[in-house]
Amino acid sequence: MNLFKEGKTNWKFLLIVFVLAVILAVFSWWSLTHIFLEPWNMEERLIESKCINSGGKISTSLCCKLTNDFPNSCLIGACGCSPENSNQVKVCDCGEGRCFDGEKCIYREVTIDETANWNTYEWSEISFKYPSNWTVEKTYYQTPAQQAKGEPPENIGLAIFPGSGSTGNDFISIGGHQVSCDPSENHTKCQFVSSISNFVYTDSDNLDILKIFDQMLSTLRFIDTSKCSSTQIEGYKTEEIVKEDLDGDNQQEVIRIYIEDKEDLGNKPIIVKIFSGNEDCPQALFHYQGTGNVVWGTQVFSDFWGDGAKAVLIRDVSYAGGSGSTVNITFLTYRQGQYQIIKGPKFSGHDWRCCKFDGDNGLGKKIIGAEHWWGLNYEYYCAGCTSPLQFIIYTWNGEGYTKTVAGITQNSYGPESIDEILEKEPAVLNPQ
Numbered sequence: 100m101n102l103f104k105e106g107k108t109n110w111k112f113l114l115i116v117f118v119l120a121v122i123l124a125v126f127s128w129w130s131l132t133h134i135f136l137e138p139w140n141m142e143e144r145l146i147e148s149k150c151i152n153s154g155g156k157i158s159t160s161l162c163c164k165l166t167n168d169f170p171n172s173c174l175i176g177a178c179g180c181s182p183e184n185s186n187q188v189k190v191c192d193c194g195e196g197r198c199f200d201g202e203k204c205i206y207r208e209v210t211i212d213e214t215a216n217w218n219t220y221e222w223s224e225i226s227f228k229y230p231s232n233w234t235v236e237k238t239y240y241q242t243p244a245q246q247a248k249g250e251p252p253e254n255i256g257l258a259i260f261p262g263s264g265s266t267g268n269d270f271i272s273i274g275g276h277q278v279s280c281d282p283s284e285n286h287t288k289c290q291f292v293s294s295i296s297n298f299v300y301t302d303s304d305n306l307d308i309l310k311i312f313d314q315m316l317s318t319l320r321f322i323d324t325s326k327c328s329s330t331q332i333e334g335y336k337t338e339e340i341v342k343e344d345l346d347g348d349n350q351q352e353v354i355r356i357y358i359e360d361k362e363d364l365g366n367k368p369i370i371v372k373i374f375s376g377n378e379d380c381p382q383a384l385f386h387y388q389g390t391g392n393v394v395w396g397t398q399v400f401s402d403f404w405g406d407g408a409k410a411v412l413i414r415d416v417s418y419a420g421g422s423g424s425t426v427n428i429t430f431l432t433y434r435q436g437q438y439q440i441i442k443g444p445k446f447s448g449h450d451w452r453c454c455k456f457d458g459d460n461g462l463g464k465k466i467i468g469a470e471h472w473w474g475l476n477y478e479y480y481c482a483g484c485t486s487p488l489q490f491i492i493y494t495w496n497g498e499g500y501t502k503t504v505a506g507i508t509q510n511s512y513g514p515e516s517i518d519e520i521l522e523k524e525p526a527v528l529n530p531q
């Protein structure tokens with residue numbers, strides 16, 4: 100093509116060529132930098148390969164408007180906006196239970212409350228949790244003045260020890276004598292707890308102990324003393340106290356048995372209440388009204404039914420004028436996550452024998468007792484005389500007792516025990 104026409108420069112044509120050349124140059128430059136070399140694009144390719152190499156696949160999802168492609172799906176929130184506030188972005192789908200952390204597919208961290216199965220301890224006006232294989236001991240201090248007056252040492256703190264192999268400084272303390280968090284005391288960890296005006300500290304440099312220290316501190320709570328329960332009952336007096344850890348949290352509950360507060364035998368039935376072990380602020384946990392008006396003793400059995408549960412036997416008796424008395428056996432226990440009363444045997448009459456605990460793999464699975472037998476024509480209807488005995492067997496069915504009437508002794512008995520009678524007449528246990 101002749102660029103020069105009639106000796107004159109074709110400026111218009113040159114201008115078009117120049118403009119086209121510029122456009123081409125700009126486009127080439129843009130293509131090189133933006134399509135093939137642009138860092139953002141390179142990065143996206145890299146993320147895609149990281150996703151695929153760690154087992155994920157590229158997908159799209161609606162995520163919040165300001166979210167870029169491949170958001171960190173291990174964090175909560177990036178894709179949690181409403182549809183109108185979301186836009187479609189590329190995501191790395193790592194599959195069930197996994198998430199993309201920006202680098203690779205990882206398993207989602209499940210946050211487990213490690214203190215969930217710890218024991219709870221109540222002391223003074225606080226409660227806290229500690230590992231179930233650790234132990235809590237009270238620490239005491241006696242001032243010289245108390246010593247001079249012969250007063251006993253006072254409980255001023257607690258020491259919490261690992262279950263086994265605790266050595267040197269490997270324990271955690273609450274309170275104590277002249278404690279502070281001053282650096283001169285060289286505690287590895289120390290915290291002032293204002294709610295109890297006391298210090299929680301440890302001198303251990305064992306990392307496990309230090310971790311437990313932090314976890315324990317996070318469970319520390321102030322007990323609202325306005326929720327403390329009175330251990331008094333109007334018109335009643337405490338007849339017996341049993342201290343026993345029924346629910347297995349390594350802290351004893353206080354079981355109080357009340358009878359009517361009268362000079363002679365009361366008429367009102369006994370009351371049984373369970374309180375939490377914190378004697379400064381007891382909390383009522385369970386309440387039960389018995390049948391008899393007198394308590395004839397208590398007894399504690401461990402693994403009574405072979406299922407690990409403890410049982411506190413309560414024997415209450417009611418008198419029925421001239422026709423003898425009735426004994427009611429009840430068992431206080433903690434089963435299936437709650438305090439319960441299990442109704443046991445009941446024996447009545449002028450003379451009864453209670454009880455022989457005779458179960459296998461749990462003494463309470465079979466209970467043997469006997470009642471005064473009146474005879475066919477009331478020939479043994481008398482108070483205080485000897486008589487044959489009607490044997491009765493109570494069998495545990497996993498939830499309660501079923502009653503089986505067994506045999507009647509051939510001989511009359513006076514003060515003999517169940518064992519003595521059974522030795523002479525073992526056949527009396529055969530069901531009738």
Ligand SMILES: [Ca+2]
Nearest residue numbers: 344346348350
């Ligand atoms: Ca307990």
